Amino acid sequence: MTDAPIPVPASFKDARITPERYAELYQRSIADPDGFWCEELKRVDWIRAPSQISDVSFDRDDLHIRWFEDGVLNVAWNCIDRHLPARASKPALIWEGDHPSRHHAITYAQLYDHVCRFSNVLKGLGVRKGDRVTLYMPMIPEAAYAMLACARIGAVHSVVFGGFSPEALAGRIRDCESAFVITADEGVRGGKPVPLKANVDAALELAPGVKAVLSVRHTGADVGWVEGRDHWLHERLLDADAHCAPEPMNAEDPLFILYTSGSTGKPKGVLHTTGGYLVWAAMTHAYTFDHREDDVFWCTADVGWVTGHSYIVYGPLANGATSLMFEGVPTWPGPDRIWEVVAKHKVTVLYTAPTAIRALMRFGDEPVRAHDRSSLRLLGSVGEPINPEAWRWYHQVCGEGRCPVVDTWWQTETGGHLITPLPGAHALKPGSASFPMFGVRPALVDNEGNRLPETGAQEGNLVLLGSWPGQMRTVYGDHQRFIDTYFSTYPGMYFTGDGARRDADGYWWITGRVDDVLNISGHRLGTAEIESALVAHEAVSEAAVVGYPHDIKGQGIYCYVTLAAGREPDAALEKALKDQVRKEIGPVASPDAIQFAPGLPKTRSGKIMRRILRKIAEGETGALGDTSTLADPGVVDSLIAGRKG
Numbered sequence: 001m002t003d004a005p006i007p008v009p010a011s012f013k014d015a016r017i018t019p020e021r022y023a024e025l026y027q028r029s030i031a032d033p034d035g036f037w038c039e040e041l042k043r044v045d046w047i048r049a050p051s052q053i054s055d056v057s058f059d060r061d062d063l064h065i066r067w068f069e070d071g072v073l074n075v076a077w078n079c080i081d082r083h084l085p086a087r088a089s090k091p092a093l094i095w096e097g098d099h100p101s102r103h104h105a106i107t108y109a110q111l112y113d114h115v116c117r118f119s120n121v122l123k124g125l126g127v128r129k130g131d132r133v134t135l136y137m138p139m140i141p142e143a144a145y146a147m148l149a150c151a152r153i154g155a156v157h158s159v160v161f162g163g164f165s166p167e168a169l170a171g172r173i174r175d176c177e178s179a180f181v182i183t184a185d186e187g188v189r190g191g192k193p194v195p196l197k198a199n200v201d202a203a204l205e206l207a208p209g210v211k212a213v214l215s216v217r218h219t220g221a222d223v224g225w226v227e228g229r230d231h232w233l234h235e236r237l238l239d240a241d242a243h244c245a246p247e248p249m250n251a252e253d254p255l256f257i258l259y260t261s262g263s264t265g266k267p268k269g270v271l272h273t274t275g276g277y278l279v280w281a282a283m284t285h286a287y288t289f290d291h292r293e294d295d296v297f298w299c300t301a302d303v304g305w306v307t308g309h310s311y312i313v314y315g316p317l318a319n320g321a322t323s324l325m326f327e328g329v330p331t332w333p334g335p336d337r338i339w340e341v342v343a344k345h346k347v348t349v350l351y352t353a354p355t356a357i358r359a360l361m362r363f364g365d366e367p368v369r370a371h372d373r374s375s376l377r378l379l380g381s382v383g384e385p386i387n388p389e390a391w392r393w394y395h396q397v398c399g400e401g402r403c404p405v406v407d408t409w410w411q412t413e414t415g416g417h418l419i420t421p422l423p424g425a426h427a428l429k430p431g432s433a434s435f436p437m438f439g440v441r442p443a444l445v446d447n448e449g450n451r452l453p454e455t456g457a458q459e460g461n462l463v464l465l466g467s468w469p470g471q472m473r474t475v476y477g478d479h480q481r482f483i484d485t486y487f488s489t490y491p492g493m494y495f496t497g498d499g500a501r502r503d504a505d506g507y508w509w510i511t512g513r514v515d516d517v518l519n520i521s522g523h524r525l526g527t528a529e530i531e532s533a534l535v536a537h538e539a540v541s542e543a544a545v546v547g548y549p550h551d552i553k554g555q556g557i558y559c560y561v562t563l564a565a566g567r568e569p570d571a572a573l574e575k576a577l578k579d580q581v582r583k584e585i586g587p588v589a590s591p592d593a594i595q596f597a598p599g600l601p602k603t604r605s606g607k608i609m610r611r612i613l614r615k616i617a618e619g620e621t622g623a624l625g626d627t628s629t630l631a632d633p634g635v636v637d638s639l640i641a642g643r644k645g
C-alpha cells in the first residue's frame, strides 16, 4: 500500500487509452453522455440506429432504465455475421478440453454454420422469440452455440452453472417458466464426470412444465431418456438448415436472465437486455484489455457466471476476437495446466480469479516457470478482492513483471466492468480496482446514506450515481424486488452491496460485501439460502451462516446450527447437514464448518447478532464489541468454547 504505484510499461505506451485520453474520455462521458454514447454505440451494427441515448430514473417511485430504446439489432449478427467478410477463417473460439489431448479451433465461418444450424434446431423444437431457454451445460463450444442461437432467434437464455443441484436447477427453471432445457450427457472436470443429464432428469421431476430437453452427446455415457421430451442435438442437426436469418430485436428486448444470490430470499433472475448490454460488453472488453486483432484472449470463468457471458462469449465475439474456452480445472492433470495452455495456444491476455491464483501459488513458481509465457502481454483478475501478495505473485512470477494486472470490479447486475485500471492509462497499485470505467460514477455513502466528500481518503458503502448501458433492467418477474434490493437502501442511488475506500490519490479499493452475501472462490451465495437449506432438515431448529477468511477460497462458509429438542450432535448429523446443503443448492455451497450451538446470540427483540457470529468465526473473539444488548450474554462464551478451528 505504501509502495510506489507500478508505472505503465513501455509496451502499453501506444495503448488506445493513454493517461491523457482516459482523462479526456472520462470527463466527456460524464459531462456529455449523449455525445459520448453516440460514438460508442457505433461499436455495434444496428439494423436501425437508435435516435435516443437513455431514459433513466433511479427514483424508486418511477424506476426505469432504458438505453438506445428505439434501436434495432441482433446480438448473434454482431458476434458472427458481421465478421465474416474480414475474419471468416480467424478462430472465434479455441476450445481446450478437460484432457490436454483434446483441443480445436472454431473459425468465424464455422461458428456461423454451427449457430445457424443450432438456431434451426431450436425453432424445430418450438422455441419462439421471447421464450426462456435454460442451459445446463459443460464448457464445450455447444454452450456458446446455444447462447448465440437463442440470441439469433430472439429467445432468452438462462444459463445455470453445472455446480448447482437438481433442486436449484428446478427452482430456476420454474421461476422463469422455461419450457426448454439444453444440456449434455455429462460434463468432465479434472477427469471426473459430472452427471448433467441425470441432474436435469431429477430437476424436471420438480419442474414439470418443460416440453423439450436437447442434449449434446459429449462423453457418450448412457443416460436416461424420456421419449417425446428428450432429443439428441446431433440427430436434430442432420436435417437442420445451414442458414437462419437473425431476428431483429429492439435494444430493450431481453437477451438473457442469470440467477444470482442476494442477502435475502431465493436467487434473483437478473435480466439483461440487448443493445445496452452488447455495447457495454464490447466496449469494456476493448478498453480494459486494450484489445488487439491478433490477441488470444482467455477468460477462465465458466459460462454459468456473468464473467463467462460477457468475457468468453459476448464481449470478445462482438469485437471479432479469438476467445479461448477451457473445459477443465487449473490444477489438472498438474498444477502447471494453465501455463501449459498459455504456451500451447500462445495466449496473450489471461483473465482469471484470485482464488485460482492463490491455489496455484501454493505449488510454488516451478510449474509456472516450466512453460513459455512470452506470448502474455496482459493479466486480469475478477470476482473478489485480490490480496496484494497474490497480486504480486501473479504480476512478478506469472507475468514476468512485464504484464500489467487489471483488477476488474463489477457484478452480475452491472453486465461488465465498472471499476478497473486500463493498462495504458493507470499506474497500478496491487489490490486496487483503481478508476471508474467511462460513464460510471461511483460514490461513497455512510450508513445513513450521507454522501462522503469526493476528495481525500474516504471509506464507506459503494453506490453508483447514474446508469450505464450494461446495467440490469429488472429482476425477472419481480420488478418491485429490483427496486427494493438496489434503490431503496440509499434512495436515488444504485447500492452495490460492497464496501469500498478511495485513497488520497483517487484509487478505489473494494473492501468486500457489506451485506449477507458470501463470496466463496468467486462464487456468490446468500447466507439466507444456505440457512433455509439447513433448517429444511428435520433435526435443525435454527441456523445462522456467516463467511470467514479462507486461505484459498477467499471466504469459507461457517454455519451455526441449533438442533431441535431431543436431537444430539454427532459426526453423522454433521455430514447429513452438509449433504443437505449440497442437495438443496449444490456442491458450490458445501459448508466448510458446522458448529452445533445450544443458542444463538440475539437481541431482546429476537434479532440474531450476526456481527458477533462473524467475529467468532473469524477467530477474533477478543474484539466482540458491545454485547450488552444481548438477551442472554452467556451464549457468547459457549459459542467461543465450541468454535471450529
Ligand code: WT7
Pocket: 260, 305, 306, 307, 381, 382, 383, 384, 385, 386, 407, 408, 409, 410, 411, 412, 413, 433, 496, 497, 498, 510, 512, 513, 519, 522, 523, 524
Ligand atoms: C461481487 C459480484 C464480477 C463478475 C464475477 C462476480 C465481488 C467482483 C471484484 C474485484 C473486489 C470483487 C464484489 C461484487 N467482486 N469483482 N475485482 N474486487 N471484489 O460477479 O457473482 O455478481 O459477484 O463480487 O463483492 O459485489 P458476482
